[in-house]
Amino acid sequence: MNQDNATGPIVPxxxxxxxxxxxxxxxVVAALGPDWDPLAALRDEEEAYTRLYSGLDAEQQRIYDELVAAGVLPREEPGRAAAD
Structure with a gap:
């Protein structure tokens, strides 16, 4: 099926x-280097996430809980990810 447009035939x-x-x-893997430890990186990410949402006051906790319930933020569980 060969159609023409203003500039000529359309070529797939x-x-x-x-x-x-x-x-x-x-x-990417080469740039990470031989010392990169994916399990340690994951543990560090989990720790950072935990610290980020720790020590919230009551209002912040309420908002956090609403965002989790709405799927904007992931639940606190292994392999968590926010909903699409």
Whole structure:
């Protein structure tokens, strides 16, 4: 199906980015270096999240609870993520 538009025929174009995505991921891992510990990074992230929402006053806690209930903030559980 070849259609014409104001500039000429429309030519289908596609590109497979699988190789480039694999290369990009390999570069990211290489940039992290051999000392990068993903489990330690996850533990540090969990600790930072816990600290961020600790020590809230009553009003802040109420707002936090509302945001969690609405799915804006993730619940406090392993592997948590905010709703889409």
């Amino acid at each position: 174009f596609s590109i497979d980015l699988t190789f480039e995505e694999a290369r990009r991921r390999a570069e």
